[in-house]
Amino acid sequence: MTKEPLLEIKDLYARVGEKEILNGFSLTIHPGEVHAIMGPNGSGKSTLSNVIAGNPAYEVTAGHILFKGKDLLTMTPDERANSGVFLAFQYPTELPGVGTALFLKTALNAKRRFEGKPDLDAVGFMKRLKPRAQALGITDEMLKRPVNVGFSGGEKKKMETFQMAFLEPDFCILDEMDSGLDIDALRTVSEAVNVMREPHRSFLLITHYQRLLDYIVPDYIHIMVNGRIVESGDKTLALKLEEKGYEDYK
């Protein structure tokens, strides 16, 4: 492959408090690729997501992450996001009092300012919002509510995917996007992801279930145990896991 990597994680160690969670994690993702990470509960998948997004609750103790060739770890979370990193959270945060529409406008204009563009006007904003909201079944009523407040588990996941479609990032991490989704919603959300697959955009799917990978077919699957990747392969690896579980890796 002649293309430069989009994301390059090398020998990453990270911890929360006293607890070491990532133990020499390495992964390289090129533009256009879809990678999936599977691994037992507590193996550090969400920690990895949060470290990439820049959550200050997690401390990186060694290793590095390059994004588009730049040192990601020295950037603030907003700089990372505006450079193209997006994390669809496993447990999205509720923002009482912050209207969803205002939230989306604030996020989009932050990105535009970062790129030296003027703020988008109300018409431009609606033009961008409507079709994406419709595709994901996000109703006007949901957009009027405060961000994620009172949303069901599945609605929160749809809202995360919708934000991703709305902000059009280059690198999308979907942390257990499929958990809590009903069968129809799973199909809708997968479709929204597939529509976004483009030569310049990459995805990191974190999931426990092979079923998601029937809808969004990954180029690579990695198995993560105790904070590092223990095996990588193509999509058939998920079938093997479904059969045998994680026993062999522990």
Added chain:
Amino acid sequence: MKITNNLCLLTHNGQSETLSAKPGLWEIIVPGGEETVLSALVFSGDLSVRVVLTEPGASCRLKCVYLAGGDLKSRIRFDVIHRSGETVSDQIVKGILTDQASVSFEGRIRIPRHSQKCEAAQNHRAVVLTDQASVTAVPELEIYADDVRCAHGSAIGALDQTQLFYLMARGVPEEVAKKVLLRAFVRDILDPSFETYVDEWMEEHV
């Protein structure tokens, strides 16, 4: 009006009849009938509000937002007297503190023995942005009637870091994210006519 020391704004049932740069003691007599709503925005100084509920059916809602920055000190005192039975009062106070500011909130609820079947609530919440700022909340409950419902609570804490990270992870710079969260924090009790003052204060202090 400019934000100055000792500024405190008040509206009474939506009317800013007592917009004032001189905090002081305000006494409000609430007879039965419509609910009386008192809204205050305090930047510093002393604000003292006494509310007297005089007839059955009287009800009063006291909403107060305080914004304390610099080395300013404020003292906010609410004194709600349920002179009659079957009266309702609700005090909601929300504050934001930064720099070395200090605030004390004293919320008193008085229900004499003869004032049965009253409902009184008091809730205070403050977000403290610096280690040097300080706030104390002192509830004073003088409740002598036995058939009443009374609830009070106070919560003081830092800005929610998970919420701040969520906004930043969507590309919103830290200072903007803080303002979004702080505006959301006070919005539900803020009189709409005060919004520009809050924005002005945040531009300077957050």
